[in-house]
Amino acid sequence: MTRVSEQTAPITPPARSRRGALRIDEVSKIYDPDGAAVSAVDRCSLRVEAGEICMIVGPSGCGKTTLLQAIAGFHPISSGTITLDDEVLCSTDKPLAKPGSDRVVVFQNGALFPWKTNLENVAFGPLVQGTLTKRAALEKARGMMAGAGLTEVEHNYPSEVSSGTRRRVEIVRALMNDPKVLLMDEPYRALDALTRRVMHGALLELYYRQPVTMFFITHDLEEAVYLGHKIIVMTTRPCRPKQTIPVTLEHPRTPEVVTSARFLALLRETRAAVDEEALKAFQDGEKEG
Amino acid sequence: MSELLAPAGTSSRASDTHAPAAQPSRGALLRSRLARGLRTARPDLALLGLGLFFGFWYYAVEVWQLPRFRELPGPTSVFREWCSENPSYGLSIYTAEYYRHIGVSLVRVAKAFALATGLGVPVGLAFGWWRGFREYLFPLFELLRPIPILAWVPLAIVMFATSESSVLFLTFLASFFATALNSMLGVEAIDRVYVRAAQCLGASRWQVFRHVIVPGALPFIFTGLQISVGVAWFSLVAAEMVSGQFGLGYVINTSYTTVQYPTIIIGMFTLGAVGYASSAFVRWVGQVLMRWRARELALDGGA
Numbered sequence: 174m175t176r177v178s179e180q181t182a183p184i185t186p187p188a189r190s191r192r193g194a195l196r197i198d199e200v201s202k203i204y205d206p207d208g209a210a211v212s213a214v215d216r217c218s219l220r221v222e223a224g225e226i227c228m229i230v231g232p233s234g235c236g237k238t239t240l241l242q243a244i245a246g247f248h249p250i251s252s253g254t255i256t257l258d259d260e261v262l263c264s265t266d267k268p269l270a271k272p273g274s275d276r277v278v279v280f281q282n283g284a285l286f287p288w289k290t291n292l293e294n295v296a297f298g299p300l301v302q303g304t305l306t307k308r309a310a311l312e313k314a315r316g317m318m319a320g321a322g323l324t325e326v327e328h329n330y331p332s333e334v335s336s337g338t339r340r341r342v343e344i345v346r347a348l349m350n351d352p353k354v355l356l357m358d359e360p361y362r363a364l365d366a367l368t369r370r371v372m373h374g375a376l377l378e379l380y381y382r383q384p385v386t387m388f389f390i391t392h393d394l395e396e397a398v399y400l401g402h403k404i405i406v407m408t409t410r411p412c413r414p415k416q417t418i419p420v421t422l423e424h425p426r427t428p429e430v431v432t433s434a435r436f437l438a439l440l441r442e443t444r445a446a447v448d449e450e451a452l453k454a455f456q457d458g459e460k461e462g
Numbered sequence: 463m464s465e466l467l468a469p470a471g472t473s474s475r476a477s478d479t480h481a482p483a484a485q486p487s488r489g490a491l492l493r494s495r496l497a498r499g500l501r502t503a504r505p506d507l508a509l510l511g512l513g514l515f516f517g518f519w520y521y522a523v524e525v526w527q528l529p530r531f532r533e534l535p536g537p538t539s540v541f542r543e544w545c546s547e548n549p550s551y552g553l554s555i556y557t558a559e560y561y562r563h564i565g566v567s568l569v570r571v572a573k574a575f576a577l578a579t580g581l582g583v584p585v586g587l588a589f590g591w592w593r594g595f596r597e598y599l600f601p602l603f604e605l606l607r608p609i610p611i612l613a614w615v616p617l618a619i620v621m622f623a624t625s626e627s628s629v630l631f632l633t634f635l636a637s638f639f640a641t642a643l644n645s646m647l648g649v650e651a652i653d654r655v656y657v658r659a660a661q662c663l664g665a666s667r668w669q670v671f672r673h674v675i676v677p678g679a680l681p682f683i684f685t686g687l688q689i690s691v692g693v694a695w696f697s698l699v700a701a702e703m704v705s706g707q708f709g710l711g712y713v714i715n716t717s718y719t720t721v722q723y724p725t726i727i728i729g730m731f732t733l734g735a736v737g738y739a740s741s742a743f744v745r746w747v748g749q750v751l752m753r754w755r756a757r758e759l760a761l762d763g764g765a
Binding site for chain 1: 653655656658659660661662663664665666669673674677678680752753754755
């Protein structure tokens with residue numbers, strides 16, 4: 174609730190959160206659909222610092238989403254350990270993490286419940302967890318939506334608002350739970366370039382108010398440089414980190430930064446790394462998209 | 463219907479509700495709504511269709527007296543009987559008897575439909591959501607489902623002490639299968655991403671069921687209920703023809719054995735009208751419960 178009251182304060186660079194440090198240690202995932210074992214993730218280790226926006230880029234089908242789903246608890250890992258702060262989410266002994274509101278996923282095609290209004294969607298988390306009464310949950314949801322400029326669509330159903338608005342509501346719904354980490358599964362993929370830029374601004378604004386760790390998968394390299402504290406480029410299947418690029422740009426980021434020499438240099442560096450993997454994926458006969 | 467649909471069917475999906483586009487003039491709005499209304503509903507065509515049907519009936523029976531049609535009652539004799547204060551076969555809109563038959567049939571359908579819904583929806587949802595339950599009972603369900611209602615008649619008469627309860631049982635049966643099957647399909651049609659989203663937000667298995675599975679299956683459930691109310695009337699008439707002392711099925715059957723042909727037609731049209739009304743009622747309830755879907759469907763259609 175305190176965050177909501179800060180909504181009128183000027184945007185300041187975020188004080189880094191001290192929670193939400195994500196550690197992935199030697200994680201492997203082998204799919205065995207019909208006898209032919211496919212290694213999707215192979216001894217992958219990476220760290221996301223508390224409060225960091227970590228962008229994950231790499232060729233299509235390389236296993237990024239597999240990793241995200243293992244963190245979320247949708248699929249088991251084959252071996253390795255995933256730790257969030259001091260809690261072991263899953264390991265070789267207990268391969269499937271339990272889904273929980275400390276790690277909320279924002280889905281590729283959106284997953285607002287169509288049968289609930291935007292406000293009911295936002296209030297959903299605390300209500301089912303029983304952490305707030307109905308009245309308190311709705312009040313907090315209203316406050317959060319107001320902070321994101323979404324008051325007007327509170328009582329609309331998701332189908333009644335634009336896809337960009339739906340994405341913003343979904344992120345507010347996730348932030349309502351005060352998660353340790355947001356798992357972003359290419360949330361802006363289906364949007365047009367212009368809407369996507371508006372979304373980036375809106376996301377950063379929310380982030381500066383509530384600096385939550387983000388594990389952010391994307392194919393859009395400009396998005397990666399613009400939003401991230403660091404970019405991890407993944408190798409083609411099996412998936413493991415190829416290169417980590419620290420994004421040495423000041424926060425808060427403004428749209429002007431995209432034309433700066435440093436931004437372009439970072440973009441070039443990222444592209445070179447991704448292109449190399451994409452080419453490999455292509456040569457391996459993998460579909461590249 | 464709504465502001466969102468107003469500008470001549472352009473898709474409003476892409477425009478942000480935060481920044482509404484320039485308002486079209488009131489006249490243009492009205493014109494586009496009228497045009498839209500006429501495009502979707504064509505009362506003139508509906509009247510033409512009905513007119514052709516009744517015209518053919520009239521000419522075939524009363525004017526041309528075609529070979530096989532000569533024995534049938536014509537529309538004028540049926541409607542004269544139906545609206546007569548002193549009907550020759552004892553049944554018209556002025557007789558209390560007529561409403562008693564309608565009332566008895568309505569109550570039977572309502573009871574059987576309520577029972578079929580109360581049992582069919584939970585069973586169907588359980589089939590869709592609870593794998594153990596499904597593996598245990600679905601094969602039995604699929605074995606019993608294709609058995610036609612008329613094949614159940616002898617057993618129903620033997621099983622139940624009163625003819626009333628056997629009529630209810632027969633009416634219930636087909637409705638139950640339709641409702642349960644559609645409810646199950648409704649659960650299967652739900653995008654799993656909603657289940658995952660609810661789990662992420664901390665919902666327990668029971669909460670997922672309540673907040674995702676039930677509302678998500680509702681469109682299919684109501685499709686099932688519309689089919690179910692239709693088959694309830696269908697099997698009611700079959701059951702009333704076999705046993706029972708009142709009701710529209712009974713009217714049709716006894717009028718046949720006592721050669722009161724106009725009354726058969728009265729019974730049939732009355733069945734059509736009540737059946738149509740009950741199905742419209744179910745549809746209306748569905749629309750009220752699924753307002754979230756009305757816009758979605760309208761937008762899909764308007765794009």
